[in-house]
Amino acid sequence: MSDAPADPRLFYNRHIFICTNTRAEGHPRGSCSARAADAGGVEKCAGICARRHGIGCRKYSVQRSGCLDRCEYGPNMVIYPEGVWYRYENTHDIDEIVETHLKNGGRVERLMLTPDQLPPKH
Numbered sequence: 001m002s003d004a005p006a007d008p009r010l011f012y013n014r015h016i017f018i019c020t021n022t023r024a025e026g027h028p029r030g031s032c033s034a035r036a037a038d039a040g041g042v043e044k045c046a047g048i049c050a051r052r053h054g055i056g057c058r059k060y061s062v063q064r065s066g067c068l069d070r071c072e073y074g075p076n077m078v079i080y081p082e083g084v085w086y087r088y089e090n091t092h093d094i095d096e097i098v099e100t101h102l103k104n105g106g107r108v109e110r111l112m113l114t115p116d117q118l119p120p121k122h
Contacts, residue, residue: 010081014060014102016046018077021067032067032074036088049091049098060102073113085113 019032046062070076070085078085079101086101086108088094093111100106 012059012061014082015080016060016062016077016102017065017068017080018046018062019066019068019071019074020064021071023071029071030074032071032076036075046094046098049095050102053099053103055098055102070113070117073117076113086111087113 018036020036021031022033023029023031025034050060050062068074068076068078068085073087075089076085076087077097079097084101084107086093086097088097088111093108097108097111100108
């Protein structure tokens with residue numbers, strides 16, 4: 001039995017980190033920022049989708065992130081406290097993640113990254 005105090009209540013129900021890292025053009029690992037251009041304003045899109053789906057702003061936070069070190073599969077995001085990683089290609093993918101994961105508590109399996117998907121060693 002641990003003597004550690006109980007964790008405090010979560011400040012946000014979900015915390016979403018979206019990689020916006022930029023690398024030089026032609027870098028072998030790629031760049032989430034460059035690949036996300038099609039999604040246009042990812043954080044704004046996620047916020048709009050969440051409001052459209054009735055998820056209150058105090059229940060979640062969307063943050064830009066530096067490199068999440070899974071560049072080859074990007075652009076990507078991770079949602080905590082679950083620790084579920086997703087890749088996305090466009091605003092429709094983000095909308096599906098918001099609807100399925102944030103609103104309904106499910107998972108978008110076709111977009112999920114798994115722990116065994118590691119970056120290649122260079």
